[in-house]
Amino acid sequence: MADQPGMDRVRAAVRVEPEKAAAFRLSASSTEDGEFFPDKESAEASLLEDAHAIDDLQDVMFASKCGALLVVLQGIDTSGKDGTTKSVFSLTSPLGVRVQPFGRPSDLEMAHDFLWRAHRAVPQLGHIGVFNRSHYEDVLVVKVRKMKPKDIIEQRYEQINQFEKMLTENGVRVLKCMLHISKDEQRKRLQDRLDIPKKRWKFNPGDLEDRKLWDEFQDAYETMIRRTSTKWAPWHVVPSDSKTRRNAIVARLVRAELADMDPKYPEVDWKPSDFRIE
Numbered sequence: 001m002a003d004q005p006g007m008d009r010v011r012a013a014v015r016v017e018p019e020k021a022a023a024f025r026l027s028a029s030s031t032e033d034g035e036f037f038p039d040k041e042s043a044e045a046s047l048l049e050d051a052h053a054i055d056d057l058q059d060v061m062f063a064s065k066c067g068a069l070l071v072v073l074q075g076i077d078t079s080g081k082d083g084t085t086k087s088v089f090s091l092t093s094p095l096g097v098r099v100q101p102f103g104r105p106s107d108l109e110m111a112h113d114f115l116w117r118a119h120r121a122v123p124q125l126g127h128i129g130v131f132n133r134s135h136y137e138d139v140l141v142v143k144v145r146k147m148k149p150k151d152i153i154e155q156r157y158e159q160i161n162q163f164e165k166m167l168t169e170n171g172v173r174v175l176k177c178m179l180h181i182s183k184d185e186q187r188k189r190l191q192d193r194l195d196i197p198k199k200r201w202k203f204n205p206g207d208l209e210d211r212k213l214w215d216e217f218q219d220a221y222e223t224m225i226r227r228t229s230t231k232w233a234p235w236h237v238v239p240s241d242s243k244t245r246r247n248a249i250v251a252r253l254v255r256a257e258l259a260d261m262d263p264k265y266p267e268v269d270w271k272p273s274d275f276r277i278e
Helices: 007-014 018-023 040-064 081-088 116-120 135-139 150-169 183-195 197-202 205-212 214-228 243-261
Strands: 068-074 097-101 128-132 172-180 235-239
Touching (some): 007 235, 007 243, 040 081, 040 243, 068 081, 081 128, 081 172, 081 243, 135 150, 135 214, 150 172, 150 214, 172 243, 183 197, 205 214
Parallel strands (some): 068 128, 172 235
């Protein structure tokens, strides 16, 4: 489509460059940025095109086992992690995509280091893995709720960086997206969960407690991005007040990562002409 923004242009617009991460301010990042996809129609058209391309690229990656892609979706309550996943991978074969949600750790998970459950869920070669929340909960909720001492939280940033570096050195690309919404937009979405019967199952009274800690969570996200936007796994701050724009931007980012991997169908060691199907 002629008016679809280039993948590199979109990526550059939302990526937090590692060399500039120390000065990153979340408050300076727009939640509504209309630079791309000025209307719903253009966003949906771009998303559809990219969803087809993602499916095609994932098929080739599955056949070649040339690598894997881990998509980390992180964001406050109602930022749209579920909706983004459903939209971006709506046309992708379920054989090649695994979605892993991260909630409260189980007793087994608590008996291991904090990265253990994340490592177990990393996609195998040929697959796309989606983390709905992630190992970053351990420097967000755990930090804001003061579940661990400050020195433990502090050392986790570098542990996460080294974990992700190890993944990339072993063929797993890491695409990290922070879905960035405003406090007012969150209010509207929480209200929808009360007002619309089919959405009520999503409502959790605990979300209101987290909302009271909005500023603390914003500070924690800002620190997280400053400390963990690395050259091997940079963060992308995606304006998410508009659901359609959010979905279209993430789809562009996913397609860009898969295109960079440049998967090729494997060569076979036999000639088709040597066989005849009776």
